[in-house]
Amino acid sequence: MLRFAPSPTGDMHIGNLRAAVFNYIISKQKKEKFLIRIEDTDFARNIADKDKEILSILNLFGLLWDDLVYQSNNFSKHQQFANFLIKKGRAFYCYCTKEFLESKKQEAIEKKIPFRYDDSWAELQKEQNPKPVVRLRCQEKKMSFDDEIKGHIEFESNELDSFVILRDDGIPTYNFACAIDDMLYDISFIVRGEDHVSNTPKQMMIQKYLDYHKKIKYAHLPIILGEDGKKMSKRDASSSVQYLLSEGFLPQAILNYLIGMGNKTPTEVFDLKEAIEWFDITHIAKSPVKFDLKRLRYLNREHFKRLNESDFALLLGTTDLSIGGLAKLFLQEASTLNEIRTKIDLIFSPKDIYKLYENQDFSKECQMLFATLKTMLANKDYAKSDYEEFKKDAMEQSGLKGKMFFKPLRILLTGDSHGLELDMLFVFIRMHLQKIVMIVE
Template sequence: MLRFAPSPTGDMHTGNLRAAVFNYILAKQRGEKFLLRIEDTDMQRNIEGKDKDIMFLLNLFGITWDNLVYQSNNFPRHRQFAEYLISKGDAFYCYCTKEFLENKREEAKARHEAFRYEDSWAELEKESNPKPVVRLRGSQNAMKFTDCIKGEIEFAPNEIDSFVILKEDGIPTYNFACAVDDMLYDVDFIVRGEDHVSNTPKQMLIHKNLNYDKEIKFAHLPILLNDEGKKMSKRDNASSVQWLLDSGFLPQAIVNYLILMGNKTPCEVFTLQESLDWFDIGKIAKAPARFDIDKLKFLNREHFKRFNEQDLAVLLGYKDSSIGALAKIYLQEASTLNEIREKVDRIFANKALVLAQLSLQNQEIESQEQEILEFKAEIEQLQKVLLEMLEEKDFTRSDFNDFKQQAMERSAFKGKKFFKPLRFLLTGFAHGPELSDLFPILRLYLKDILRS
């Protein structure tokens, strides 16, 4: 079984989603079940409703699970296993206070040494501390495992000192709950971020002391870097899955990019289901992968191209498939749903109101839109001419040259004074795709587009 084990303490970030995608793919490829485990042991940091947000997002990205587990439901089992380890001498009560341990850390720092817990400290404060923790005895031997991405990883003797498995309130620590649950649910392949590499030997040691000897494969995914080449953090917008969705990126494109990053794939554009045929976790690069928003925009456009016109229209909030065809033309210059929607919505916006808004925002708008204000008088005059033309003739089957010629003759405008106002009245922008390409669709809606 494979598992995705998010914590309901915050929003899902792209690294989380990448791990979920890879675990899901491997489960499907191996014909195994996929477990969603909500790791809710940190009671103080859990945020109500975040578990439902996680499930909603996974479904949105096409990731389904066979079993759902809340880690807190297994607290009684975790305590049973801790008591078993105490009974056989592999775990012990530690009465050290936080203040005592902090002083020991400062002493090690002053000696320029790495802090190591010493088992002899365990009962020094037994009389004054009624709430001990439970620690698992550390390893005296070297520990190593083979990572499917990073190769062999080894930890030196004594590098893993005795660590806490039950806190003073009886709640299991992350490593203990994780190791026990992986054992209980027969997880045999763990794919997660490389920030968990240091947790792996601790979880292996827990399994060893619980006499669990089933082989578990590991793959630790390299970190994601921002556009500056630094580790991606919460301060980076693209680290948030919700920000990507709110910005108009399609779930299909996001998944495509997360699989593509730092990977050798047979093609650039694909769906999650298509990747099941060829995905190989061993081909993920060891080096960190840089998150390139421009690459994601390219993939987003490519996935928009795969939409049929009716579905694209509905996605934009329109009923007619011709609006989907119009949107596809705008893929020349727009790459997100938000950008495409802005282009299409501006076509049908009241142009007098758009002009008024641009006038109010004069100092804040882009130079291209400031250009529109230079032709305000011509726009207003040409709009009257075009509306008069529509009263006299049905242009729904006319070609652009015929429409343009009549409008030019009746308005007596030429050059920029004609084409800039015409483009604005038809599209709401100063620049864009060729009007001759847009007109076969725009002509069906001219009265709505040119209304005053």
């Protein structure tokens, strides 16, 4: 089984989504189940309903799970395993206060040496501290594992000290809960961010001490850099999946982009189903990858091109095929749903003829042409006419010519003085002219 283990403490980051996608793909390739494990043990930081938002996003991206569990439901099992380790002498109670440990850390800083917990401190403050934590007893051995992306990784014995597995309130720490749950659900392969590399030997040690010897494969994904070349943080708007969706990026385009980041792909544009056929986690680059919004915009436009007019119209909240066709036409100058919606809304909104267009006042000509078009539309149905017929009638009846005709015509039809060719647009707007020819009174 493969798993994705999000925490309901903040928005879904694109790095998290990337890990979810890869775990899902590998589960399909290996024909194993895909588990969602909500890691909700940090009660102080959990955000109400954030788990539902995460699940909604996964569903939107087609990452459908076979099982869903909440880590907090396994607290009793975590505590049972901790008791087992204590009885075996593989874990112990530590009565050190936070103040005592902080003083030891300061001593290490002053001596310019790495801070390392000393097992002999465990009971020094037993009388002062009635609420001990539980620590796993560190083994004095080098640890290593083979990462599917990064290769062989080793940890020296002095890099691991006896670490906390149960807090003083009985709540399991991240590494302890994670290691046990991976055992309980028979996880075979874990894909996650490289910030978890240092957690891996701890989790391996926990499982070994619990006499669990199944070999789990690991792949740690390089970090994603912002466009400024620095590590992308949650403060970067583009790092939020919800933000990208709200900006009008398609889920399939975001997936395409995340799968292709630092990867060798046989084709430039693809969907999730296609990626399952050829994806290979070992082809992911070891080095960090920079988030490229321009690249995402390009892929978004390419996925819009794959849509038919009916599906495009539905994205815009209508079943009108002409709107879908209009949207596809605007792909020449727009790449997100929001940009396309803005252009279409401008067409169907009252036009402001009194503002300056290209530093020029066309209000007088717009008023003249507006009156002409109202009369024309009252006397004739142009729903099946071509642009040349409509243009000829408008020019003859208004008496306007050249720039003083075409600029006002474009303003009245599109709300702007430049853009796509009117003969191309007219095919899709001719049946809506009565709604389109409006001005701000």
